Every structure is written in C-alpha cells, then in structure tokens.
Amino acid sequence: MRQSKLFTKTRKEAPADEVSKNAELLIRGGFVHKEMSGVYSYLPLGLRVFKKIENIIREEMNKVGGQEVLMSSMQPKENWEKTGRWTGMDDLYKVADSSGREVALGPTHEEIVVPILKNYVSSHKDFPVVVYQIQNKFRMELRAKSGMLRGREFIMKDMYSFHTGQEDFEKFYEKMKEVYKTVFTRAGIGHLTYLTFASGGTFSKYSHEFQTITPAGEDTIYLDEENGVALNKEVLNDEVLGQLNLSKEKLVEYKAIEVGNIFDLKTKYSAPFDLSFTDDKGEKHVVLMGCYGIGLSRLMGTVVEALADDKGIIWPESIAPFAVHLLMLGEDEAVLKEAEKVYESLNKAGVEVLFDDRAGVSAGEKFSDADLLGMPLRAVVSARSLKDLSSGGIEIKKRTEEKGKIVSLDELLKIYVR
C-alpha cells in the first residue's frame, strides 16, 4: 500500500485527553479513532492488525474443533430473564425500540448459544460440541478506561463447549489452556503472559485467566517465576496457596492485563434453558458447559502497552499491519526508480509492504513515522543508500535495532521467500 494514498495521517502531538500509552500511540498512528469514551473505530492500519489477530485465533479455535458462528447482538429480553441476568447484570445494555420492546445488546452470548444448541442437539452422540464467534460486545462499564483495554464496545472471541460428562469437559478445558498459550505466543506476548488462578464464581473453585505483565495492567497478580504459575490477588490466601503448593515467599507482585479467561460453567446456563441430552440408556441429563474468552481489542492494546518503546509501537511480525515499511527519501530519478522497483518486487513476492512514497516529506518525518507505526522491518531507498549500490542499495533495519545494513533486493526478498 502506498502511504501517499492512505487517508489516515500520523500526528506529532499526543491527544490531550488520553493518558494511556496504547490509546496515545494507536491514535497518533491512525490505527483507531475514538468515538466516545470506551468506543473506538478501526481504521485501515488498525483493522489490518485486528484481522491478523483474528486469524491467529480463528486458526487455533478451528484446530480444537471449534465451529465458527456469528450470533446476534440484539438479544431477546426473555432469554436474559430466564437466567436472571436481565436484572442481575449491572453492565447490561438494555435498549427499547419505538414500540416499547426491550432487548439486550449482547455483552456475552450464553443466553443465545444455549437455545441455539437446544434446537439441534439432544443425543449423547451429538457431543461434544464447540462453538465460537468473534464479535462486538457491549458492556455498560461505569468507567471505561485505559484506551483499548476497557471499552464499552469491544471485540471478543467467545467460545462455548458442551459436554455430556465432567471428565470430557476437563479434558477439553486442559487442552484450551495449551491453545491459549499458543495464541498469546503467536501474538507476540507469550513471554509476558501467564496462566493465572482467579476466583471461580458460583459453581467452581477457580477460573483461569491469562495475564500479560505490564505496568499498565489493572489487575495485580502474584507470580511464581520458577514454575510460571500465577495467581490473582483476589484469591491470594493461605488456603489457595496450600492447594496450589505455592509458597508466599517466592511470589512476586506484578501489574497485569487479563487478555483471556476460561471458565467452568457446569450447568449454570444449560439448566435454565433445559439444554439436555439422552444417554445410551435413554436417560436424560443436563449438558455441561465451559466458556473461553479472548478480548481481541484488548489484546491489540496490550501488545502496544507491553512492547512499545519511547518512539512508538513495535508490532510483532505475526500481527504487524505490514511486514516492511519501505521509505523513499528524496525524489531524484534514480531513487524514485529504485524505490518503485523494490515496491513492485516485494508486492509480487507477496510481501506486505507499506510504501512511504510521499513527496515533499522530510527524511526525519518519514523516520519518525516509521518508528511510530512500528512495522518490523524498515527499508530505505535514498541517494545515500544508492551510493552503496555495489553492495545492494537498500538499507534495512529492524524496528528493534539501532543500526541498519545495506542489502540488495534479492537479499531483502530472501528474508520473506524461502
């Protein structure tokens, strides 16, 4: 993509009304646009990041047999009354239409997915079933904050698993722990993300959160670095420490962001809707459920928080909007010709490249933009780099490196094509 055609522009100034690093950098870079507190639109660059995260998650969910659906955002009031959450959930958005009919804007989808399943599955032979979606969620946060980290409208992957027995559920639940680790590793924050014990709510002892360590986190966790196990502050007590075989002295306190969580739902939502199956003896049982969430918008903000430096964003290769940021400095014929050639060759080779072909923009500004936007590799074509034509003519530098080196087009292509 040619940067001269990109309708978004970068900003030198940080927005006055955003303190959080992720919001500041994502807005300055033109990745997202704030509509109101806790509500953001995705712009071309931001959407590219989002799509990459989405695809990683989709691939991993499909691997464990997840069947993707897209459920409605508008949800019948009766379903929510059935589970007691119409009045029992403080952050539920309720909207009324002109006829006075009230509906919920989905903050989560147990109330929708369970009735759907009920319509199709009833034999033990139908199980297990795993259903997921990636969708906008709405929660009336009393205080949206921290940019993309806690919004009122946000995007989540929510998966629901349905089982005929506890053992089957637990096997799947354990598998999901591994799958989640894979997702966060692929998204580039695996080294900072820990499986964390948290309170389980009504039906189970614990739930499991995936917490990414960064100072911007709103949760406090205690990490045993030796075995990589953490627990949320909310469950830090002697009883839990004993059960997990952890000693208080070894725990280190960190601020962390909850990027994912998994829950044992037992029959909490299947029972109200009487989602049940008939076993091989003809007896009826209520279905057991688990649910598994990852906040995509939050994950995007977390990556920025955790990896950015003082110059801007540092995207991991796996989710960067473009693999290469190609900069053309100066406008003399030789530079123009060579830069166009590099751009075309990279495109032809299927390498995603953002080409800063803007005329009349100073070198300093292009460098600053490249740092802010955070593509993994910067490639410069300029009068200076061309002086070194014998050794290649293109200066490349990783976003995380201080110094670059001169390479030829072939060498550049070799990085991406094997």
Next chain:
RNA sequence: CGGGCUGUAGUAUAUCGGUUGUACAAGUGCUUUGGGAGCAUUUAGGCUGGGUUCGACUCCCAGCAGCCCGACCA
C-alpha cells in the same frame, strides 16, 4: 456510581471582564530532503443552556462531554 481535574481552530497550546495569540496540520508559490525543514501568503476557534454585567471565551450555576483515583468488572 462517589471524588478530583479539564472543555478555546483538524491537533496541541497561550492570553484576556472590552475585536482570542502562537505552533503543527490543511491550501498556494518558491527553496529544502538521513531524524518531525525555511520564507511568504491564505483558511480555520471559545461545549450547551441559564445567571451576574453596559459588555462574558473569561466570573457564578446547571447540563453535557473527556480524562484520572476509587468502587464495580462471568
């Protein structure tokens, strides 16, 4: 939801109870091109509603909006 702070141009800021100043961005012309360029010129602003006052962007009240702290957060 309790508390605090803040609302001036697209963005970031300044001054002022009496015609709102600057920088960046944007437009035009010329110069410039390895770390957010220069000169000239143009465009563009006081959140909403009340009150005080001869006069309010400025003071007061209310609303709305944003941010921060807390509470809340399957």
